[in-house]
Amino acid sequence: MIAIPSIPGFLTEPNGPIGKPVSRVDGRKKVTGDAHYAAEFSLPDLAHGYIVSSAIARGRITRIDTAAALALPGVIHVFTHENRPSLAWFDRKWKDDDAPKGAPFRPLYDAEIHHALQPVALVIAESFELARYAARLVHIEYEAAPHQTDLRANRADSFTPGKDKGGFQPPPKPRGDSEQAFLDSPVKVDAEFTQAAEYHNPMEMHATTVLHHDDGTLTVHDKTQGAQNCHTYICNVFGLAKSAVRVMSPFVGGAFGSGLRPQHQLFMAMLAATQLKRSVRVELSRPQMFSFGHRPETIQRVALGADRDGTLRALIHEAVQESSRNENYVEIVVNWSGQQYKCDNVRLDYTLTRLDVHTPLDQRAPGAATGVTALEIAMDELAGKLGMDPLELRLRNYTETDPNTGNPFSSKELRACFQQGAERFGWAKRSPAPRSMRDGRELIGWGMAAGVWDAMQGQAAAKAVLGVDGKLVVSSATADIGTGTYTVMTQIAADVLGLPIGEVTFCLGDSSLPTAPIEGGSWTVSTVGSAVKAVCDRVRSQLVTLAGKRDDSPLKGVAEEDILFADGHLIVRNDRARRLSITDVMRGSGTLSIEEEARALPYLLARARHTFATHSAVFVEVRVDEDLGTIRVSRVVSAIAAGRIINPKTARSQIQGAVVWGIGMGLEEEAFTDHRLGRVMNHDYAEYHVPVNADVPDIDVLFVEEHDDMVNALGAKGVGEIGIVGVPAAIANAIHHATGVRVRDFPITLDKVLAGLR
Known part of the structure; x- marks a missing residue:
């Protein structure tokens, strides 16, 4: 045993603010419009920028003609790679806190085109409308080169990345002989899963307003999840003293990964403001939000071998993901499988394929939302072959230690999540046979899955x-991307x-x-x-x-x-x-x-000898129209073990929002790329589908009591990510239970279900 510091007790009354469902302290500002976002700050001399995006996916610019745009009264300047200033940033490898290994993309660096919708020019005008119109008059000629944007067609060209960015852990070394154990197993599942690319589409589009003051200092209002990250980036790129720049981001209209890195509109706005010596705003359009920031397309194989009593004998999980040609964006996709269940023979493999796309970006529960989905569907398939309840199979292979490391979990109340979630959902009433539950024309299915996410500090x-x-x-200098940071920090202090x-x-x-x-x-x-x-x-x-x-x-x-x-x-x-x-x-x-x-x-000694994680069990009911194949999620119960819950109200909101995102990942969100053009075609809210009110059922969230005196001084774990993990798998499993149709290609749309029904 090692000595671990216990949580210092709060010397307050038991009815203090911690653990109480306090309403958001910033709520009134948000509903009255008193909360101001990055594109809502101004000064009298504010100029407006509009970005011109590349029309090809790969190649080079051969000619740019800006004369027609500059001829318009009120157009101030058009920045291109031909007239941009020389900055040290273009010659050195300045990076931000969340940059993966490689050479970060630099807007307006040269004539080379790396991906569709790449920013190639910036029009500055006295009004937004004029800048947008003038951008259409910038004439650009290209020399196109062959491009590759199809992961499935290029998966054979994948490579194994190294330890490429902070937080990425390469898969652990194989244990046992997974191939032979799989062959020897009496019951097997071997399946391929595909996940389409998902794009960040928060309500607030990315924007930067740079206010240029009379004394030469700059106040930068940016949509970001890290004001100090952007501050360091700005000072490095533009050679400015730290005291000359202040980055502000008091309110963020949704992010969950899209604001981790400084996006290109920040560079463009700063470029114009420093060169023109005046205030400038640059805001992306909705289609331009598809020029960065997406959960990468992924192809996975999961092979499970088990004894007839359900004991896992072999587990193989392989994944290949897309990345750009200039950076190695990596996710922890397969490692969760080695941690989730007890198994002596495990092999995990993760590779990347370079494509002519912009670098992917973290999106809520990056890696886990993708990898755990494939594992949990495979577990459901295995349960079906065994004739065993899916919940019983998970309990049969439950582990109190992390098999990847051999370390115990600092706390793990997943059993309680299974028990309490199943009881709340009524899982015991489930008829096990597919297509055995119906209500008129609707086939009813019940599915479940487990979830896991790191408890980091x-x-x-x-x-x-x-x-x-x-x-x-x-x-x-933290941020509040809608998670309730203002409120919970106020509660802790109070x-x-x-x-x-x-x-x-x-x-x-x-x-x-x-x-x-x-x-x-x-x-x-x-x-x-x-x-x-x-x-x-x-x-x-x-x-x-x-x-x-x-x-x-x-x-x-x-x-x-x-x-x-x-x-x-x-x-x-x-x-x-x-x-x-x-x-x-x-x-x-x-x-x-x-x-x-x-x-x-962090408690470093404890973290060296324990695995810290949040866990969940999610139960889903779906209704599928037998004739039309339409799918409706009608009920969700999500049981969460996340240590001490500081504010049950905001925490419940986080889980509910994550479940909604999981519904989108499972049933709706999909970027359609025309590989002939190398660009996403459904780059707007009309065609890029996300869940709306009619798609969202009652979401019942319960927090399982979990005490952890090693995770941090508060005993609290985060809840932003864990709520989405496992939701797409539970939906897929429920659809199979309802229809007998197993779909492994996400999102699960009605055409895929109909094909199986017919």
Whole structure:
């Protein structure tokens, strides 16, 4: 056994804000329009930029004619590779915090075309409408070269990537002899799964507004998940002093990966603002949102071998994904299979295929949403061949240790997820035979799957300022992409100091604030929340010290561990009559404010010897029209084990949103590429289908109690990603149960089901 630091207890009343379903503290601003986004800031001299996109997928520009555009009154400038300034960035390998290995794409670098819709020019005008019209008048001639955008046609050209970016772990070495064990297994499943490319389509399109001030400094409003990441990028690319630039992103209209890297509109807006010495806004159109940022198309093979009692004897999981020619974007797709179930013979393999596409980008639960889907469908198929309940098969191969490493999980309440989720759903009433449940013309199917995601933590700092009026301001340069960061950080701070929620303000989305990493990977509560707790602990200690200095203090001589904080007071735990308000403590000591800053680090020793993960069990009911093949998800139960839940209301919202995304991944979202042109054809909301209200059923979320004193100082794990993992698989399994048709090509559309029914 190793000594692990326990969670320091919150010295507050049990009815403090932690664990309560507090409504969003930023909610009023959002519903009244007082929350401003990247494209909503302005100065009187604001110019507008519109990007011209490439018409070919590969080749080079032979001629650019901007005369017609520049002839329009009000058009200020047209930037191209021919007239852009010389920047150190074009000659060095400046990267951002989330860049994969390779040479990042640089807009307007030269005449080479790497992918369709590549930005090739930027028109600057006095109005957005004029810039957009002038962009149509920029005449560009190309010399096209042969391109390859079809993963299925080029999968044989794949290669094995190395350890290409932070967070990527290559598949573990094989254990046992999976090939022979598979051959020797009496019951086998060997299937191929395909997943179409999905594109980021948040409500707020990517935009950057650069405000150029009279003193030469710049305020940059960008749609980003990391203001400091963009700040570093800007200073490196444009050779600017850190003090000359401030990046702001207080509100983000959805991201979940699309804002991890600085996107090209940031570079374009900065280029124009620094060259023209004036304020500039560049906003992408909806079709231009398809010029970056997608979950890569993936082809997977899963082979399972088992004894007749369901014990897994062999597990083989292979995946090939697309990447661009200039960067090696990688995901953890197959590793989950080696971790999820107990099996002695396992081989995992992951390769990339270079295509003439822009580099893919993290999208909610990258890798897991894809890889776990294939594994969980294969498990369902195996259960069918065994004549075994799918839930029983998973329990039969359950493991309390991580087979990939041999380490125990810091906590794992997946059994409880299975039990409580199945009970809530009514799984015991399931008729096992496919096509055995119906309601009139509709075939009813019940399916389930397990989910897993990492419980990560990084380093972060936070600052706290407590005023003599009892009001607390806490800050850290994190982001809130709609997940509720403002609210949960406010709750943590209020809980530590026993303050009402209304007396606490949390500030984020500002590069000048204390250091925080990009918001992503479900690690913000763990990472930034731990820093918020740490800095408020310091403020608390100062208050206890001040309270004990006065000779007439009712708290004099009382140890800190014997004082609790509640209702804005310091209270002796065993004698509630002995108390002082925070304001009285500060006034009595002549202290106008207490200011502290603290940094929180992961428990490195614990993380070296344990696997940290969130787990889930999702149960889905579908209804399939037997004649038309239309599929309707009618009910979902999602059981989540994610440690301590800071705010059940915002956490439930996160899981519900993730389930909706899982419905889209399972049934709707698909980028159609015309490989003759090498470009996505359904690049708008009319043709790129996402779930709408009519597609979303009642989503029942339950949080399983899980205690973890090793994951971080809060005992909390993130919930942003885990909610989507397993949902597409559960839908596919439910469709098979309803119809007897097994579809392994995602999304599962009615034509694929009809083909099987007929």
